[in-house]
Amino acid sequence: MTDEKTFRLLEGADWGGISKELLAFVINWARKYPTLGHGEDPRFLVLGVSYEDVVQEVIVKAFSGERNWDPDTVDLVPWLKMHIKSIVDALARSIAANQETDLVTRDEESDFELGLEYKISMAHQHSGEQLNNPEDLLLKKEYIEQELQLIYEAARDDEELELIILAIQCGCESEPRFLAEELNVPVKDIYQQVRRLQRRVNVLKVKNERSKVR
Amino acid sequence: MSDQKSDRTGKELLEALNHLFSEVDPQTSEEIAAVIKVGGYDPDAFAMRMKAVAEQAMSNSPLNWRNKARIELEQERKRLKAHAVRHDGGRDFLLKRVKTLLEKYSGVTGFAYAHHRNLDKASDDDLLSLIEELEHLSGLEKLEDDEN
Numbered sequence: 001m002t003d004e005k006t007f008r009l010l011e012g013a014d015w016g017g018i019s020k021e022l023l024a025f026v027i028n029w030a031r032k033y034p035t036l037g038h039g040e041d042p043r044f045l046v047l048g049v050s051y052e053d054v055v056q057e058v059i060v061k062a063f064s065g066e067r068n069w070d071p072d073t074v075d076l077v078p079w080l081k082m083h084i085k086s087i088v089d090a091l092a093r094s095i096a097a098n099q100e101t102d103l104v105t106r107d108e109e110s111d112f113e114l115g116l117e118y119k120i121s122m123a124h125q126h127s128g129e130q131l132n133n134p135e136d137l138l139l140k141k142e143y144i145e146q147e148l149q150l151i152y153e154a155a156r157d158d159e160e161l162e163l164i165i166l167a168i169q170c171g172c173e174s175e176p177r178f179l180a181e182e183l184n185v186p187v188k189d190i191y192q193q194v195r196r197l198q199r200r201v202n203v204l205k206v207k208n209e210r211s212k213v214r
Numbered sequence: 215m216s217d218q219k220s221d222r223t224g225k226e227l228l229e230a231l232n233h234l235f236s237e238v239d240p241q242t243s244e245e246i247a248a249v250i251k252v253g254g255y256d257p258d259a260f261a262m263r264m265k266a267v268a269e270q271a272m273s274n275s276p277l278n279w280r281n282k283a284r285i286e287l288e289q290e291r292k293r294l295k296a297h298a299v300r301h302d303g304g305r306d307f308l309l310k311r312v313k314t315l316l317e318k319y320s321g322v323t324g325f326a327y328a329h330h331r332n333l334d335k336a337s338d339d340d341l342l343s344l345i346e347e348l349e350h351l352s353g354l355e356k357l358e359d360d361e362n
Contacts, residue, residue, distance in 0.1 A: 019268075023250050023253065023257075032237075063277065
């Protein structure tokens with residue numbers, strides 16, 4: 001496909017709707033990593049790097065051609081999600097290792113005043129401080145208890161959801177196919193149940209945030 | 215349930231549950247909006263900001279032929295400068311290039327060739343800048359031809 005045709009497809013995309021889908025995806029995907037998120041401000045993956053930065057990065061690079069989308073090979077949204085995954089995975093690995101990686105490069109081409117790579121390099125410089133801070137460790141413990149409480153509450157009186165939590169608590173791998181095997185149910189059912197649990201957790205979280213504001 | 219596996223601690227359990235959640239994408243617009251709100255964002259305000267980002271990126275995109283032509287022109291200018299600098303007889307090259315371009319334009323557009331008769335007295339920088347202008351004109355002409 002020519003650049004011009006690719007451009008026309010990008011130009012015609014519904015960026016409002018796509019960006020929401022991408023933001024939900026990056027928030028959800030980052031949950032996989034204990035080193036990401038969980039800060040005081042829920043909008044940040046790590047200090048100085050927000051979920052919005054990641055979405056903005058993939059949009060800008062799609063148009064700049066720096067990440068080369070071939071519409072004949074893959075649809076736009078899955079392609080953008082694939083790049084989000086690679087950014088988040090690399091960030092999690094590098095933060096966990098607390099080492100600078102090839103992600104930390106000079107940002108010459110980016111349209112941002114402060115590019116994502118620059119923000120990530122700054123996050124590296126602070127990640128060690130964060131992990132060693134005793135106050136943060138205590139807050140983290142409190143956070144874990146609150147989060148688990150919320151999940152238990154969301155699953156209460158729903159046998160299928162309680163079984164999923166119990167299976168994971170007992171050491172089952174936390175992936176739908178392993179849970180399906182362990183609980184002897186179709187994997188499709190597990191996806192539906194997890195989606196239900198997630199939906200309830202999110203409703204409770206939003207409710208809790210609203211009551212905090214009041 | 216298998217008894218070979220050991221119980222997880224609270225931290226491990228939360229990590230495992232979060233891992234499980236990350237495996238299941240939100241699908242409906244309600245689910246997407248709920249995840250976004252939990253992430254501390256207003257879905258509609260965020261969408262507006264990203265639309266603006268996309269529009270900005272669109273206007274600068276080298277995939278767009280208009281921008282591509284502009285970028286190619288810039289590259290051509292750089293190449294020309296580099297060539298002039300590298301060239302042993304740099305000044306001779308510049309003079310020859312200016313004359314070629316002026317001849318091209320004096321016939322076509324009535325370009326004021328007379329203003330540029332004293333090229334020998336012009337500095338190298340002046341010659342380079344004149345070449346840039348003429349090359350730019352040539353580029354614009356090409357763009358207009360493409361548009362027509």
